[in-house]
Amino acid sequence: MTTINDIAKMAEVSRTTVSRALNNSGYVSEDVRKRIMKIVEETGYMPSQSAKSLRTKRSGVVGVILPRLSTETSSRVVRGINDFLAKQGYQILLTDTELDSDKEIDYIRLLKSRHVDGIILLATNVNDRLLKAIHDADIPFLSIGQELPGITSLVYDDYHAASDLTNMLIHKGHEKIGFIGVTKEDPAVGQLRSKAYKDTMEKRGLPVKDHWIGEGDFSIESGYEQMKRILKNSLSDVPTAVFAVTDRMAIGAIEYLKEQGYRIPEDMAVVGIGASAMSKYLTPSLTTVDYFNEEVGKKAGSLLLDKINNKKVEKKFELTYRLILRDSV
Amino acid sequence: MTTINDIAKMAEVSRTTVSRALNNSGYVSEDVRKRIMKIVEETGYMPSQSAKSLRTKRSGVVGVILPRLSTETSSRVVRGINDFLAKQGYQILLTDTELDSDKEIDYIRLLKSRHVDGIILLATNVNDRLLKAIHDADIPFLSIGQELPGITSLVYDDYHAASDLTNMLIHKGHEKIGFIGVTKEDPAVGQLRSKAYKDTMEKRGLPVKDHWIGEGDFSIESGYEQMKRILKNSLSDVPTAVFAVTDRMAIGAIEYLKEQGYRIPEDMAVVGIGASAMSKYLTPSLTTVDYFNEEVGKKAGSLLLDKINNKKVEKKFELTYRLILRDSV
DNA sequence: TTAAATTGTGTAATCGATTACACATCACTC
DNA sequence: GAGTGATGTGTAATCGATTACACAATTTAA
Structure with missing residues (x-):
């Protein structure tokens, strides 16, 4: 693996400058910037996200906890979430509780240890241990489908x-x-x-x-x-x-x-x-x-991002729905 | 966030010992081990995965690249993958190309920079740039559904x-x-x-x-x-x-x-x-x-794990299928 | 009884990035 | 021509873990 140090050496600058060039932080002369970018291109260098997130406390990953992958509702919501977040440079770390509500709690802690920037939970059951786990995690959090007291929730009507x-x-x-x-x-x-x-x-x-x-x-x-x-x-x-x-x-x-x-x-x-x-x-x-699941997913992604960026977010969002009258009635 | 240093202080040992206790590496006396575990329990401490993976080059995450989330095939395969890998302590980092084959390449590099331990690709198109990207990534890799030359592939018949x-x-x-x-x-x-x-x-x-x-x-x-x-x-x-x-x-x-x-x-x-x-x-x-999608997912998870653990894995797996005769014929 | 092996713990380097701080240069301003 | 602010770059600390190495204490073997 090529690291920032390799790039620095090749470009004959310090790794500080490389970092600055890559993140558009601080001043870098046009000359040096070009030199660095050229080498980055050639080598296909990508900064180690582990190192980055160790230092910055941000990972560019959001955790999603599902009751069950491969139900249509879940996958449509996830698709909506991903639709929105991928465009913002985020990826989704997926976990599936298989309807085991203890796992919801385990996964919250696990996702936290993986430094996800936020968590979206499609909850099924609601209980005090879950609520406590969420509060303890102390991380941008969103619930879809269930109203969780004190936690931003997107709820279907x-x-x-x-x-x-x-x-x-x-x-x-x-x-x-x-x-x-x-x-x-x-x-x-x-x-x-x-x-x-x-x-x-x-x-x-x-x-x-x-x-x-x-x-x-x-x-x-x-x-x-x-x-x-x-x-x-x-x-x-x-x-x-x-x-x-x-x-x-x-x-x-x-x-x-x-x-x-x-x-x-x-x-x-x-x-x-x-x-x-x-x-x-x-x-x-x-x-x-x-229930417009994709839309809900997108909205969830957008709200979570707001939370991650410390914007004020309301506690409860009531979602719209639409009756579809067909032939079975 | 509590860190390994906090735990070390509280248990009045060095962080080395804490690490050893947590990973069952090296010797730790029963006494000290218990003391540490107790504190870990109480504080709910979880080691930072970023730090861990920065040091060990393993993340416990595998990347999955899908052509389209929320098609039934995809979600069933992912479910199978997750089924198997979650049990082994792995999580899935999900990416969706939305049928844009350039994104397959971008995501391979992105996943690599995120230190995933391996990648499973549900490819649609196949071209030289993709193959090059896979080889450059130099990481345990698996293809499902398309046979990629030189790459372990699970192919439907x-x-x-x-x-x-x-x-x-x-x-x-x-x-x-x-x-x-x-x-x-x-x-x-x-x-x-x-x-x-x-x-x-x-x-x-x-x-x-x-x-x-x-x-x-x-x-x-x-x-x-x-x-x-x-x-x-x-x-x-x-x-x-x-x-x-x-x-x-x-x-x-x-x-x-x-x-x-x-x-x-x-x-x-x-x-x-x-x-x-x-x-x-x-x-x-x-x-x-x-096509037994869940089974295929499981098999893919299992094979990828073998690759991650440096076991020999064959290049090509032909999958079974089953005709389901129903009333439309 | 003494050398060797086992057990238990700590010190410090390391992984690959970011960033506070320092310093040098340059262009203006008065 | 001295002071000031903008620009450009580097040094070194830091994030939180793992691990090579060192060393002491204890046990085992001969």
Whole structure:
């Protein structure tokens, strides 16, 4: 590896001058600058980031903690983050908790030890240990998808999105509406969306029966299983519509319904949330909610950069969403 | 930030000893070790990776260069890589070329300057400048999906997969088979799959008409457009089956065919490659080829680690695939 | 009993950059 | 022509770890 010292020797100057030329700091005569740059070009020299960041405490890397790589939501958000940050010369250090919430904490500490300039967390569960870890890290931090007290959060408007969907179903004449949710440990997806569904049903004077409700785990298979359970348990009191809190679970539900000979939407309307790429190409195409994941990622990147540069940043950002009405309703 | 010096002071030993205790190198008495570990626990100290990697030339980070984040193939491969490497204490530094092949070269150098221990590249185009950049980097390197001369490559058996698909269609009685490919600059997807299709047709004594052939750009939309073109240009000589080299383009093609009132597979059979998650849930479900992307990622992680640890590694690995016969044929 | 080997710890150099400080030169200003 | 500010360059400290080398104490071997 060529180092700054090699360049300095070749250019017959001190490494200080080389550093200045490279970083446009301090004065360097045009002559010397050219001489240095020429050698840099020729040798393909790149400064060691380890040395640089050891000295400057900046790495040009931001850490991203995901619950699960290779879900569409995650990868779209990451893409947005990267879109923005790559242009600013930042790279992303990726970590995947595989839905293990202890790992979130481990990774915060690990990323910190790697001198990342900031961290973006796509949280699932929220608990005190996590919050403490974030505060202890004392580093520009951003949460996407969950509101973390005291921490800048980009949150989807889960409540209103779910409420809009429910209202839309009611408006279409549905009175018995099933619901496939997820664990309450996930405040955003598990609690808010479920609460919105129940509140809305109540507000419109409609009953919510226990046997209309299932709890999946985000997977397509769990959507399938929960739909099966709901049909089994409902017997003579079968819903005419079902609201799955994610597209994937909606897809699973549709799969089971089709197997059982249900026509969609005639016999059963189905809606999801997420606007996954495939939702458009299903038969029938799926009614869902678009959360603009890429945009959110970009915004997150931009806000994190502001924080890194000590700009004032608000604590909470409520994101927009868009209902996409398609043929499954 | 607490440093090794702080820990040393608190434990009343030299930082050498702290380092030894943390890395299990050299001798440390049980007494002292416990004392140090206790303090490390309490303070939550983590060694600075910048300092560490400056000194040791190892970072515990591997660079991954993707053509496009948020395609399913990419994210599944990355997931596999991460699956394996995270367990070994490595993190992934992610870069996305956005299909700009110059960036591949830039990123190789950038990753090198970040002291990554190795690089995995999901290449699209292959050219001499890229090969030179890889050799200059002189760092454990792995290519997935394209065979790069002189560089360890994990390659899909694109030729036989495509040939199998074509044969399967012929076997089902199709004689006029359309083809939606991509640019020849992509040796694997653009050349091999196309060559296999043509070779197979020829071998079976079937004609290949120019107007049956389209060239898309991997996107769903391009599949749609190319299908439209093929139908327009074929007029009285319309194929009875179409082979799209990716699932996404197959989905686009199906979309257009449905709009035009074609029944699938009765009026037109469609196949893709990739076994995307959604392929199973389309109506009709899509016949495709599974490349086991996660497994490939894992294997890549494992091989790269071998290279990092100076183990001998073969130059070329041919990967397996699996035909998934579904209802679109 | 003494030499050799093992165990335990510290001193100081080192990795490759940045940067505070010092110093020299040069051009202006009054 | 002395003082002042701008320009250009170098010396050396520094960031936080690892590690070669030295040395002392203790154990083992002969």
